[in-house]
Amino acid sequence: MLKYLLVGISLFICHLAYSQTDYRAKISDKDSGAPLVGATILLKELSLGAVSDENGLILLEQVPDGTFTLEIRYLGYETLRIKRTFPVGPSEMPEEFSLDHSEEEMEELIVQSNRSSRVIEDVPTRVEIIAGEELSEKGNMKPGDIRMLLNESTGIQTQQTSATSYNSSIRIQGLDGKYTQLLRDGLPLYAGYSSGLSLMQIAPLDLAQVEVIKGASSTLYGGGAIAGLVNLISKSPQEEPNCP
Structure with missing residues (x-):
């Protein structure tokens, strides 16, 4: 009786061993055929996954018998x-999969240089950039001027100086508006004098981004930038109109 029991246990173990297999796959780019390093494959029903190596090969070990959903992911595809x-x-050959490039475009990143020959680690100025969704949101909420855009930034306050013309001044870190330099595409706007500027004259709809430097920048941008400066970057013209 013990002999038959041992034979049954052996057969059961062999059945379990044969019911689990190793699955191999190769992930590559559909256009170039180059292997994709770091692509992931996941069996959703089992929460079993693996990552491709430098040759685009993936090995899933001990996959049980059954029908499962393979989900293959890679950034940008x-x-x-x-x-x-x-x-x-x-x-014994791995199953090959080719991934298409994703059609979604990432947000454009604009890199601009500072007027200094020093490396970035030695530059004391810190530039804050307002762009992308935040700029579009403020433009939709108040498209007539940039008062809301600047007033909701930390350390910046727009103060109305005239009840009739709605002129306003830009105060950075509590200093008077005449110490704030206002630039348009890197050039001084309204002769660099922003204490009596009417913010109603500047619409945020044609701005690509806004750069703000808080703190003294008079060495690079003149005596009007003792409190800081605001640089308004215009959108580049396109071949086709961009209507909201």
Whole structure:
């Protein structure tokens, strides 16, 4: 009786061993055929996954028998989801998958240089940039002027100086508006004098981004930048109109 019991246990263990297989796959770019390093493959029903190596190869160990959903992901590429029944087959060659590039475009990043020959680690000025969704949100909320855009930035306050013309001054870190330099595309706006500037004259809809430097910058931008400066960067003209 013990002999038959041992034989049954052996057969059960062999069945378990054969019911789990190793699955191999290769992930590559559909256009160039180059292997994708760091692509992930996931069996959603089992929460079993792996990452491709430098050759684009992926190994999933001890996959049980059954039908599962393979989900293949890679940054900048479209996600691929397919059904596979395991065991796949006796072939020892890895199954190949090709991923298409994603059509979604990332937000444009504009890099501009400072008027200094020093490296960035030695430059004491810190530039804050208002761009992208925040600039679009403020422009939609108040498209007539940049008062809201500047007033909601930390350390900046717009103070109305005239009840009739709605002129306003830009105060940075509590200093008077005449110590704030206002630039348009890197050039002084209104002769560099912003204490009596009417912010109603500047619409945020044609701005690509706004750069703010808080603190003394008179060495680089003149005596009007003792409190700081605001640089308004215009949008570049395109071949086709961009209508909101």
